[in-house]
Amino acid sequence: xxxxxxxxxxxxxxxxxxxxxxxxxxxxxxxxxxxxxxxxxxxxxxxxxxxxxxxxxxxxxxxxxxxxxxxxxxxxxxxxxxxxxxxxxxxxxxxxxxxxxxxxxxxxxxxxxxxxxxxxxxxxxxxxxxxxxxxxxxxxxxxxxxxxxxxxxxxxxxxxxxxxxxxxxxxxxxxxxxxxxxxxxxxxxxxxxxxxx
Numbered sequence: 001x002x003x004x005x006x007x008x009x010x011x012x013x014x015x016x017x018x019x020x021x022x023x024x025x026x027x028x029x030x031x032x033x034x035x036x037x038x039x040x041x042x043x044x045x046x047x048x049x050x051x052x053x054x055x056x057x058x059x060x061x062x063x064x065x066x067x068x069x070x071x072x073x074x075x076x077x078x079x080x081x082x083x084x085x086x087x088x089x090x091x092x093x094x095x096x097x098x099x100x101x102x103x104x105x106x107x108x109x110x111x112x113x114x115x116x117x118x119x120x121x122x123x124x125x126x127x128x129x130x131x132x133x134x135x136x137x138x139x140x141x142x143x144x145x146x147x148x149x150x151x152x153x154x155x156x157x158x159x160x161x162x163x164x165x166x167x168x169x170x171x172x173x174x175x176x177x178x179x180x181x182x183x184x185x186x187x188x189x190x191x192x193x194x195x196x197x
Contacts, residue, residue, distance in 0.1 A: 005129060006137060008129070009129055009133055009134055009136075009137035010137040010140055012124075013121055013125070014144065016120075017114075017118055017145060019113070019141075020148060022108075022113065022145075023148065023149070023152045024170070025112060025174070026149055026152050028169075028172065029103055029108075038153060040104075041104045041108070042146060043146070044105070044109075045104040045113065046113075046145060046146045048105050048110070049108075049109040049113040049114045050139065050142045052109065053114055053118065053122060053142075056114075056119055056123075057131050057134055057135055057138070058131065060119065060122065060123060061123060061126075070189075070190075070193075071116055072186040072189035075189070076183050076186035076187060076190075077186075078111040078115050078182050079179045079183030079185075080179065080183055081106070081179070082107065082111060082112075082175050082176070082178055083175075083176050083179030083180060084179075085175060085179075086172045086176035107175075113145060115182070116182060122134060125137075
């Protein structure tokens with residue numbers, strides 16, 4: 001594997017994963033937790049995301065074809081899930097803590113780190129390059145995401161609790177907007193596909 005091929009697979013995945021864009025959401029979800037607990041959640045989320053991604057690289061296309069599932073189907077489901085989670089985080093503390101119980105798996109690992117965009121990118125890259133190269137690039141992306149997430153706590157220390165409180169509410173609204181956007185794109189894709197037949 002050449003350096004060029006590595007970056008040709010790494011960069012699209014880095015853009016699709018968008019770990020930097022997930023930082024405000026991570027800070028919002030973990031604002032009432034200590035750093036040790038946050039690190040544990042981050043490690044789990046990266047592990048779950050990597051496991052899901054590798055599984056999808058190896059058998060994703062076969063599963064999609066077997067179940068007749070399309071990428072727009074995933075976009076609609078992922079968008080609906082994100083929207084529901086954002087509403088719950090805006091409602092209150094009791095519902096909020098119910099989410100953080102399984103935060104590492106949902107929504108951090110999926111659909112935030114591994115959403116429809118990443119799944120689609122993985123499928124495309126596997127078609128263009130060999131699957132071992134894609135797995136290596138995906139692993140590198142998960143390492144980078146983990147480093148970004150671990151250092152996200154410094155933002156909390158610098159700006160303080162008030163900033164994080166405001167940020168968490170803005171992040172929840174952003175999460176809702178992302179959910180609506182994914183849902184909308186999924187519906188549009190299905191409608192476009194239907195009328196193009």
